[in-house]
Amino acid sequence: MRIFDPHIHMTSRTTDDYVAMHEAGVRALVEPSFWLGQPRTSPATFFDYFDSLLGWEPFRAAQHGIAHHCTLALNPKEANDPRCTPVLAELPRYLVKDRVVAVGEIGYDSMTPAEDHALAAQLQLAADHDLPALVHTPHRDKARGVARTLDVLRESALAPERVVLDHLNETTVAAATDNGVWLGFSIYPDTKMDEDRMVAILREYGRDIMDRVLVNSAADWGKSDPLKTRRTGLAMLAAGFTEDDVDRILWRNPVAFYGQSGRLELDAEKPAEGTFEGNSILRGGS
Template sequence: MRIIDPHVHMYSRTTDDYQRMAANGVACVIEPGFWLGHDREYPETFWDYFSHITNFEPTRAQKYGVAHYTFLAVNPKEARNAIAGKAVDGMWKYVDAPNCLGIGEVGFDLITDAEEEIMKRQMDWAEKHNQLILIHTPHQKKPQGTERTIKVIEKMGLTTKRVLIDHNTEETIDMSLACGQVTCGFTIYPVTKMTPPRMAAVLKKYGTDRIVMNSAADWGPSDPLAVPKTVDLMWQEGFSEAEIQKVVWDNCHAFFGQSPKWKLPK
């Protein structure tokens, strides 16, 4: 079973992780811009990071037979900081990189007006340039943050088929699926997000249309093999090969394939 992990922060992972992921069927990873564990002090630090994940990281992944794509953004956790606007000002040339599919992850952290302003600015650019958008939903007050995010999407008139709302849970899936043609992401993360059994239960209830799942592996207690392990459970739970492939491959192809930069063979 070939797998796409559509949200994983390989910047924080080792080459051993690439080896293990490739050995367990992960053929492609998508790396959105994220918080590095502490707030950046200078806008230029964002730009160096963008250069790293659009240049060095794809080369590192290729050595292990893994395709690598990115999304770039000033992330939600730092969007309320004073330097956020200037960081966005210098971001656009990096978005032109051949492996960058769009803007992300953007969204809310503490659900503030400052965060919304930076999110809207980046999403407005993406909409005007027909770029994909990957949206983070907050760890705290997730239903409220997701609801406000959807209101922003609707008010801006975004093309919803080019939007992926990520980190959904049982509390948010109904409203996310109801938001036009949005693709809904679920994160299999041991402590703060979904578990494989909960993910399987969601798929049994809602089916496999417009749903993808990822590991969001980063600095924390995360698992870059979370998606393959969930696939193993899905086999045990009686899901068909077609159903599993739809969630870990076909739906990703349908969403990311809207970008002309997407070159991964079907």
């Protein structure tokens, strides 16, 4: 089983997770920029974070045969903090970087006017840079948030096939399907979706959505599991889906979506051990 996790926050994970992911079949991933849990106090902290997603994390992933890509953005939660919003003016210099395969996570958290502005501005940045967009749907009042998101998308310059609406569930999949966007599902131990619910959605909607579904672990600093992608693949097989179906969902679909950036580098061969800025993941060198 080959796996491309299209949304996982490896900054929050250990090197042991990289080892387990490779053993489970993960060969590529996308790490979206997100809220770190502790509020940032200036734009400069974003720039250091972006640099780590472009430097240290690809280096760390490569030691375990996993191709690392990222998406960059001002996330919805921090779009409400005036200390952070100057990041919008600086994003263009980062969006031209190799391995930046989309603008994201953007979207809604609390559905405020500040979030309206940040979403519209960053959808325009995606269009200007010929990049797809990874759009976060709110965890509260999700149906209303998806409807509002779709309204903004229709007014944007970005085509629906260049957008993935993430964190969907049973209440929102129909609306997203009708609007032609890609459908993202986060598989979590206790919240969001689990693998059995994901299989039930695939059974209900079948071929109408199979070519547009992205399944991710969204693993971060909370209770989450970076192997939920594999567990979903196994649940699909147990439910009668074919190996080709699993490969489509867990590999070919994320390659197709993020491939629209023209920046995927899927060579997952492990390089020789080295250092990054003088630091080795071996905590002491070879």
